[in-house]
Amino acid sequence: MDRPDWAPEGIDLTRPSVARAYDYWLGGSHNFAIDRDWARQVLAAVPDLRLMAQANRAFLHRAVRFMVDQGVRQFLDIGSGIPTVGNVHEIAQRAAPGSRVVYVDIDPVAVAHSEQILKGEPGAAVIMADLRQPSAVLTHRATRALLDFDRPVGLLLCSVLHAIPDADDPYGMVRELVKPLPPGSYVAISHGTLDDLVEEADEMTELAGRTTTPITGRPRAEVERFFAGLELVEPGLVWSVLWRPEEPDETFERPGRSGFYAGVARVPG
Amino acid sequence: MSGLPGFVAAWGRALRAVAYAPLTPPERTTLLAGLAERLAGALAAPAFDPAAGYWVGTDLVAAGYAAPEALGRTLTVLRTRLPGALGGEVPQERVTALVESLAAGFAAAVHERSLDAQESIRLAALTARDRAERKLRESEARIRHLVTHDPLTGLPNRAALAGLLAAAGDRVGLCCIDLDRFAGVNDSLGPGVGDRLLGAAADRLRALVAAGGHRLLRLDGDQFAILLADTAGSEDAIKMADRALAVLAEPFHVDGTEVPLTASAGVVERPAGGEPAELIRAAHIALHWAKADGRGCWRLFDDARSTADAARYRLSAAIPAGLRRGEFTLDYQPLVALTGGAARVTGAEALARWRHPVEGRLGADRFIGLAQDAGLIVPLGDHLLELACQQAAGWRTPDGTDPPHVNVNLAAPQVYRAGLAGLVAQILDRTGLPPHRLHLEITEYALIEPTREVLANLRALGALGVRVVVDDFGTGYSNLACLRTLPLHGIKLAAALVGPPAAAASDRAFLATVVALGHTLGLTVTAEGIETAEQAERMREAGCDVGQGYYFGRPLSSDRIARRIAAPLPRRSWTDDAGSTAESAL
Structure with a gap:
């Protein structure tokens, strides 16, 4: 990016934010009218979206609990958004007290909100950074202070990579983020797709274009490429509702309607 | 499954996927079991209090089950399954009251939760906006700093002066300090050395200035400025300039090389409130004076001198237009033979005049020097040479004899210029003046070391x-x-040699020797600046051939000199002619 480090970030409250719309779909109230207007339009096009968001969020929590079970005690959550109910640090700390979490988001409002929530929470921090600059994330003071890269780290990339178009080389970003992770670390990815939303695809694409962060839904093979060089754990890359469900799912007629591919992989070594 | 555990399981199934709550199934079961116990306890209590339902509703929301569907399904499960789970002995009105109470608690909690969430997201938006604005201001401040500071020394620059002046008090002083011949340092020792030398100079000045609470700026490559606030008078600024030049005069050591340095300073001190650019301009003018006076010194800006400079500059700038408009003309001062009986006019010296449209009639002393400095002396001299030849060619004597010659001054650049004779030949050709009637006067300065x-x-x-x-x-x-x-024809003695009326004997002897020298070399000897009869007589006695001066006649316009030449020869000797010159002097 050409923007010098001291140039200010813009803050645009006149355009809907995906982070706040996502909160709305999850049933939260951390959003503005502009976000709700847009979120309702998307809902009209894709009535299952609330359920998709809930399923995606539930995958994140299952993935975190899985990683805690594997001994991971520190997490890097990129694209953390508005942390409504059930933040990663709450989930992780409930499963393993003392777990540490660094949240990363590019949305200034999401970051400011996270700061409010994390006030007085020594085990978690939020940084405003762009996934497009992995080194800025990895070398950030808070990252260095909270995360020990000599021990396994849980890298969470949930519902964020579809915000990066191919032109920005999202695969290179993931490679760079994975590179410093020691063996035994885990990477969780959930990624929006239109593979089973053929009828809604056009409208989804059009609506996504209106937000501050347009969406690139990717077919399964392209999502699988993000795990190159990593060992996918069972059951591999699947619909989000099918990844290690804790009880039978009755919410989708067919799992593909969940709209997200999800998988967790281990850093080999 | 029956009893309370069966109710809890049914409740859990009802809540699954209707709302998002970050609970694992076992956590959810634990939560709902606790809530079910409280509901059962309330229904069975001797004194029924429906408020228990209210708090169950709020706890449900607190756990994350805040969606409308979660309430709807909870109410249904409660009505249909709870009485049965408790054995069917529960009064219907208690169940109804409990359900209503739970719904109220749920709604109130959702309301509270929404208000809190809205407040927190607004606060986050405000914080984010504040932060963005602060960053914007910081970046503006950084840009302002970059714009107003010099990156090499970190000193404020010219653009910062306005801001500094605004806080400088009633009177301000500005010392503009320029390192003398700094370009030479850069050229011979390299720009790296130059930069370090500048840094070292800046450090010395900074130390000096800090002691007095003044401000140091870097205006340009090798130019610093000291801004003095609240000065009492020019003396304050001068002292500072003096000290600054002194600290810079100490030799510098850069990269093991001793680099001697001097600096010049232009000083200005005046009431605050003027334009910063005007203050710098004044300091620069004074600096220019200091440089012109030999460098290594300071000069105080002085309005009168500056005004005179400006007037000279304006005059100099007007020369080309004056040339185009023919404003440069000639007056002629007669040259009179000192030998022979009558005051015979043998020639006339052409003297340059400028009929300036605003300044009026200007003598040569007002503009020849300017023209020389401005590099305009050659075109001006050529113009005047042609004019003199043209006018002299029109002179006629009453008896048809050869008219007097015309003396025209040539400036050194004209004499140095190749092809002078060719130009003169063309002019003579164009004007028809016979060559022997043109006498060119050149200063002896041009002959110190004559070039090829x-x-x-x-x-x-x-x-x-x-x-x-x-x-x-x-x-x-x-x-x-x-x-x-050299092929010369005459010498004109300087007016100083004509001397005071009561010249000493040695002066007379010196004069006689010079005249004799001229004659020995076959040169005509002319004495100029003759103002009295006594001087005229003395020059004649000394052997001078020709005289010139107010005594013989003041400079005349070209018309009047032509008339005088055309007038019948005076009958009186030249010694009697003096009285008549006064009226012709105008």
Whole structure:
């Protein structure tokens, strides 16, 4: 990016934010009218979206609990958004007290909100950074202070990579983020797709274009490429509702309607 | 499954996926079991209190089950399954009251939760906006700093002056300090050394300035400025300039090399409130004076001198237009033979005049120097030469004899210029003036070390038949060898040699020797600046051939000199003619 480090970030409250719309779909109230207007339009096009968001969020929590079970005690959550109910640090700390979490988001409002929530929470921090600059994330003071890269780290990339178009080389970003992770670390990815939303695809694409962060839904093979060089754990890359469900799912007629591919992989070594 | 555990399981199934709550199934079961216990306890209590339902509703929301569907399904499960789970002995009105209470608690909690969430997201938006604005301001401040500071020394620059002046008090002083011949340092020792030298100079000045609470700026490459706030008078600023030049005069050591340095300073001190650019301009003018006065010194800006400079500059700038408009003309001062009986006018010296549209009539002393400095002396001199030849060509004597010659001054650049004789030949050709009637006066300064061009010019002029006379002889650098070898025709003694009325005997002897020298070399000797009869007599006695001065006649316009030449010869001797010159002097 050409923007010098001291140039200010813009803050645009006149355009809907995906982070706040996502909160709305999850049933939260951390959003503005502009976000709700847009979120309702998307809902009209894709009535299952609330359920998709809930399923995606539930995958994140299952993935975190899985990683805690594997001994991971520190997490890097990129694209953390508005942390409504059930933040990663709450989930992780409930499963393993003392777990540490660094949240990363590019949305200034999401970051400011996270700061409010994390006030007085020594085990978690939020940084405003762009996934497009992995080194800025990895070398950030808070990252260095909270995360020990000599021990396994849980890298969470949930519902964020579809915000990066191919032109920005999202695969290179993931490679760079994975590179410093020691063996035994885990990477969780959930990624929006239109593979089973053929009828809604056009409208989804059009609506996504209106937000501050347009969406690139990717077919399964392209999502699988993000795990190159990593060992996918069972059951591999699947619909989000099918990844290690804790009880039978009755919410989708067919799992593909969940709209997200999800998988967790281990850093080999 | 029956009893309370069966109810809890049914409740859990009802809540699954209707709302998002970050609970694992076992966590959810634990939560709902606790809530079910409380509901059962309330229904079975001897004194029924429906408020228990209210708090169950709020706890449900607190756990994350805040969606409308979660309430709807909870109410349904409660009505249909709870009485049965408790054995069917529960009064219907208690169940109804409990359900209503739970719904109220749920709604109230959702309301509270929404208000809190809205407040927190607004606060986050405000914080984010504040932060963005602060960053914007910081970046503006950074840009402002970059714009107003010099990256090499970190000192404020010219753009910062306005801001500093605004806080400088009633009177301000500005010392503009320029390192002398700094370009030479950069050229010979390299720009790296130059930069370090600048840094070292800045450090010394900074130390000096800090002691007095003044501000140091870097205006330009090798130029610093000290801004003095609240000065009492120019003395304050001068002292500072003096000290600054002193600290810079101590030798610098850069990269093991001693680099001697001097600096010049222009100082200005005046009431605050003027334009910063005006203050810098004044300091620069004073700095220019300091440089012109030999560097290594300071000069205080002075309005009168600056005004005079400006007037000179304006005059100088007007010369080309004056040339185009023909504003430069000539007056003629008669040259009178000192030998022979009558006051015979043998020639006239052309004297440059400028009929300036605003300044009026200006003598040569007002603009010849300017034209020389401005590099305009050659076109001006050529113009005047042609004009003199043209006008002299029109002179007629009453008896048809050869009219007097015209003396025209040539400036050194004209004499040095190759092809002078060719130009003169063309002018003579165009004007019809016979070559022997043109006498060119050159200063002896031009002959100190005659170049090949000068020698060639003089020889070619001689071959052309034009006479060359050395002007102001005896005041400066007379090169006697030149007098002997160059094709010259005369010398004009400087007015100083004409001397005071009561000249000493030694002066008379010196004069006689110079005249004799001229005659020995076959040169005509002219004395100028003759103002009295006594001087005229003395010059005649000394052997001078020709006299010039107010005594013989003031400069006349071209018309009047032509009329005087055309007038019948006076019957009186030249000694009687003096009285009539006064009226013709105008």
